Amino acid sequence: MIQDRLANLLREACLPLLSDRQHVEEALCEIRIETPGNPEHGDFACNIAMQLAGPLGANPRQIAQKLVDNLPADPLVERVEVAGPGFVNFYLSPGWLHDALAQCLEQGENYGCSDFGDGEKVQIEFVGAGPVGPIHIGNARGGPFGDTLANLLEATDHEVEREYYINDGPTNTQFQLFGASVQARYRELLGEKLDFPEQGYQGEYVVEFAQQLVNQYGTQYRDVPADADGASLFSGLLRDNVIEQLRDDCTAMGIEFDVWFSEKKLHAEGLVEEQIDRLLASGAAYEKDDAVWLRTGEHGDEEDRVLVRSDGAPTYIASDIAYAANKFYTRGFDRVIYIWGPDHFGYVPRMKAALAAMGIDIERAEFIIYQTVRFLEGGEPLSLSKRRGDIVTIRELIQDIGRDAVRFFFLMRSVDAHLDFDLDLARQQSAENPVYYVQYAHTRLCSILREAETVDYLGEVDGDLSLLIHPDELALLRKLADYPAEVLRAAQERAPHRLPHFARELAQAVHQFYTNCRVLDRDDPALSCARLRLVAGSRIVLANILELMGITAPERM
RNA sequence: GCGCCUGUAGCUCAGUGGAUUAGAGCACCGGACUUCGGAUCCGGGUGUCGGGGGUUCGAAUCCCUCCAGGCGCGCCA
Numbered sequence: 277m278i279q280d281r282l283a284n285l286l287r288e289a290c291l292p293l294l295s296d297r298q299h300v301e302e303a304l305c306e307i308r309i310e311t312p313g314n315p316e317h318g319d320f321a322c323n324i325a326m327q328l329a330g331p332l333g334a335n336p337r338q339i340a341q342k343l344v345d346n347l348p349a350d351p352l353v354e355r356v357e358v359a360g361p362g363f364v365n366f367y368l369s370p371g372w373l374h375d376a377l378a379q380c381l382e383q384g385e386n387y388g389c390s391d392f393g394d395g396e397k398v399q400i401e402f403v404g405a406g407p408v409g410p411i412h413i414g415n416a417r418g419g420p421f422g423d424t425l426a427n428l429l430e431a432t433d434h435e436v437e438r439e440y441y442i443n444d445g446p447t448n449t450q451f452q453l454f455g456a457s458v459q460a461r462y463r464e465l466l467g468e469k470l471d472f473p474e475q476g477y478q479g480e481y482v483v484e485f486a487q488q489l490v491n492q493y494g495t496q497y498r499d500v501p502a503d504a505d506g507a508s509l510f511s512g513l514l515r516d517n518v519i520e521q522l523r524d525d526c527t528a529m530g531i532e533f534d535v536w537f538s539e540k541k542l543h544a545e546g547l548v549e550e551q552i553d554r555l556l557a558s559g560a561a562y563e564k565d566d567a568v569w570l571r572t573g574e575h576g577d578e579e580d581r582v583l584v585r586s587d588g589a590p591t592y593i594a595s596d597i598a599y600a601a602n603k604f605y606t607r608g609f610d611r612v613i614y615i616w617g618p619d620h621f622g623y624v625p626r627m628k629a630a631l632a633a634m635g636i637d638i639e640r641a642e643f644i645i646y647q648t649v650r651f652l653e654g655g656e657p658l659s660l661s662k663r664r665g666d667i668v669t670i671r672e673l674i675q676d677i678g679r680d681a682v683r684f685f686f687l688m689r690s691v692d693a694h695l696d697f698d699l700d701l702a703r704q705q706s707a708e709n710p711v712y713y714v715q716y717a718h719t720r721l722c723s724i725l726r727e728a729e730t731v732d733y734l735g736e737v738d739g740d741l742s743l744l745i746h747p748d749e750l751a752l753l754r755k756l757a758d759y760p761a762e763v764l765r766a767a768q769e770r771a772p773h774r775l776p777h778f779a780r781e782l783a784q785a786v787h788q789f790y791t792n793c794r795v796l797d798r799d800d801p802a803l804s805c806a807r808l809r810l811v812a813g814s815r816i817v818l819a820n821i822l823e824l825m826g827i828t829a830p831e832r833m
Numbered sequence: 834g835c836g837c838c839u840g841u842a843g844c845u846c847a848g849u850g851g852a853u854u855a856g857a858g859c860a861c862c863g864g865a866c867u868u869c870g871g872a873u874c875c876g877g878g879u880g881u882c883g884g885g886g887g888u889u890c891g892a893a894u895c896c897c898u899c900c901a902g903g904c905g906c907g908c909c910a
Contacts, residue, residue, distance in 0.1 A: 308850065316853095323852060326890095336890090360853045361890065406910075449909055567908055578835090578906085585908040592910050621837060622905045647838060648904065689846070692838060694903060696845065701859090708872090710858070716872050727869050769850095777847060780858080791866090791874045798868095811869095833872070 277390075277760055278372055279309040281350070282320055286364070289346035290324065293339065309366075311758070318357070318365035319372075325362040336362030373750060374741035376757035380813040388763045388820050393434035399603055400426050401439045402615035403526065407518040408454035409481050411525040412667040415617055417646050417695065419670075420686040420826065421772055422615045423531045425644075427824045428767040428775075437609070438533045440526070441599065444515055445539035447592045452504065453477065455511025459502060461486035462510070466498050479667060485514055515540075528674050530683065530826045539595050547598040548590050551634075552583055555597070560633040570597075572629030581626050597630055604636050613642045613770075621645050644770060646691040652698045668699070677702045677709070680827045684711035687825055688776045710780055714822065715830055717783035717790075721815040722831040724795050728808055733798050739805035748792045749807070752785040752814060759817050763824070772825070779821045786814050 286307050312321045325340035340358040347356055352372045357365045380387045402422025405415045426436045444451055457476035461483045464470065489497070489510075497513070500506045519536065526533065542548055552568060555561035561570045561583055568584035570593065583594045603612050616623070624643045631638050651658040651668070658668070674682050676699075685702065688710075689695045702709075728734065744753065759778070766774040795807040819829040 310850095310852090312853080313856085314853070321853090326852070363853070365853095443910070447910080451910090565908085569908095582908045587908080589908085591908065618838085618904050619910085620905085623910085625836090645838085645904095650903085693846080694839060698845085701845095708859075712872055713858095716870085720870060720873085724869050731869095773847085777857080784857095787873055788875095790869085794869070796869050833870090 278352070278368075278376070278757065279320065279761055281352075282309050282322070282366055283307045285347055285350060285353070286322055286324060286343060288348055289343040290328070292346060293328070293342060312365065317359060317363070319368045320366040321359075322364045322366075323362070325358075325364060329362065340364050370745060370750065371742070373753035373757055374744065377741055377744075377753055377810060377813045380756055380759075380816055381809060384816055385820060385823075387816055388760050388824075389431045390433065390760060390764050392432040392764055392767070393429060396434045396610045397437075397608070398429055398434045398611045398613065399437045399439055399607070399609040400429070400613040400615065401441055403522075403531070404441050404443070404616070405522065406443045406448065406450050406454075407515060407522065408450055408477060409479060409518070409667075410521055410669045410671065411529075412669050413651060413673050413697070414649060414667070416529070416670045416673075417649050417686050417691075418615045418617060419526065419529050419531050420683040421644075421646060421691055423529075424683075424687055424772040424775065424825055425613070425615075425767075425770060427826065428763065428772060431763055431824060432767040437535060438531070439535045439537055440522070440533045442519060442522075442536060442538050442540075443592075444511075444519075445543050445592075445595050446508070447543075447590055447595050448539070451511050452507045454482075455509070455514070456502065456507035457482050458486050458489070458514060459497075459500070459506055459510040462489050463498060463502075465490050466495055468498065470502055485517065488517060489513060525670055528671055528679065530679055537599070539599070542595055542598045542602070543590075547602065548594050551598045551601050552590070552594060555583070555633065558635075560635075570630060571633055572626050575629035575632035577626045577629035581630070593626065593630060596627065597634060600631060600634065600636065600641075604631075604640065609640075611640050611642065613644065615644045615646065618645060618648050642770070644691060647694045649686075649695040649697055652696060653700060658699070673702075680715070681709045681711050683826050684709065684714075684776055687772050690771065690773045710776070711827060712833075713787075714779045714783040714818065715828070716833060717786040718815060718818045718822070718829045719831060719833045720790055721786065721811050721818070724808070724811050725815065727796060731796060731798070733801050734805055734808070739809040740802060741806055741809060743803050743806040744810055746793055748785070748789045749810060752789045752810065755782045755785045756813055756817050759821070775821055775825050779818070779825070782814075782818060782821065786818070789814075 290307075307322065307324050309320050309322055312318060325343060326336040328339050329336040337358055340362040343364055344356050344358055352368050352375070353366060354369045355367045357367070359365050400422055402418045403411070404418070405411050411419070423438070426438050429436050453473060453475065454477055456473045460470045460472045460476065465483070465486055493513075497509070500509055523536070552561065555570060556563075556568065561568055563569070566586035567582050569580045570583050571580055573580045581593055582591050583597070584590050603609055614627070624645065627643070628638050628641070631641055658666075670682070681702070685697065686695070744750070759782075762774060762778050766772060789810070793807060795804060795811055797804050822829040
């Protein structure tokens, strides 16, 4: 990457100024090559001189001047200036942009990838909607986010595993409540009246699940008592159906998980008990008031947490500990990323504490909490509750506005930010959605490439990239050149929302180029050929960034 | 009460590894092609970057404090 090349030049220029090793290391870490907002300030800039001013006790402008004097020559660097309070501004020859395009054309679908991750083995757990109904728009945000983050990590040389954790264990009271709700509907369908559970799931899909059971088993389970065992039986009967629906919902969003991990299996295989025994033996857990407690209070949590209730039933933390042991010990991931909804926010400190109590380096675990999505309809916020049943499923949304728009929309905002989703707007203005702007840029380029196949004057001409000097060509080249650094940064910052923004800017550069630079011109085959290579490179980058977002790159629309 | 997220143009939001003159989309108004797709392009912005204080040569960005909105704080998950 050109930034690395410039940083290395500066690094060499710094060495004579630094007397001791500590300063050298600080400088090595802190050399950051930035893109100035104002083109007059060069193609790249660096503020290292100002950062060194303090430690060296010298005037930043003088330091900057010394750096410029010491800077090794580089054929791509046209000139270097000291500006403002002590910036070092680089002005490069356009050749660097032409080099970047050549690289893009050579690397094709791999352009943008880097080896930053060094093969790190990362597991990323997301969606995690309980097996109690379809994925709906209130809990779907983690899907496109997690999937795209996984794509980014793969592009930066991480070995990634996507995982869905299924809360089908006995500790999940929601799963049992769902079973009880279905049982009530099942008996209603068979003509019997059973009081619907308090707080039960009201949604229409519960009736549909009950109907499935009627179709499958008839009256076989009519006389099962409506107690805890009954609820458990019904949730168990439906488990596979519900999971299949979840899997279909994920597929509809364009997400394929590598592993669907069952909480129930953790219990069935005795892994939960095993971990509890281990923690008791090591002193990380203790017994009090007939319950088993984990010493999370010693690791930053507010208080110790219950692992096994006084009635002998393990809590969800016990499950999660067994699950973590499986991830960190058994499967040996270097890094584990948990992506949770805002309702799990308070759970992060105790999960970290639990990992610490287990002796796991918590630096290996990352927790990303996405913020709530608020849906507006008719100008009013929707109140979405799975239990009350007033939900909009992700599939309904996809049918409304399409998968590409759904993913683009969910990705557009930082996960830290609350997301306002105006359903009316999304339905009415789907053609106005920025995703079409980006996709249209791709189809236009494809159209030119198709057209180029039909002309006869390009035969022997070799596309000399140095002919590309029009401002709109240079602007487009610049976006192509910036792309690899953008992918790296989006991955490092866990910031998939950078992608839609970059994609839009790239599409804008494409549209401007298209408008002002005629590509196929019989009177100038050499320029046509060079521009055709720019078209090919731009198409590659658009396709690559759309691929990262899990959005299609159509050749025709 | 405690904790976290958010507060930037009419609306929805980027920017928050300090750094030279704060951006984009939407909406609104006005323009543009006899050739590769008009789902396009060009022009139009006087913003208390929530308020106040601090650090700094320099703060939307870092620190403190206050205000507003959202969410979370169980032997529920």
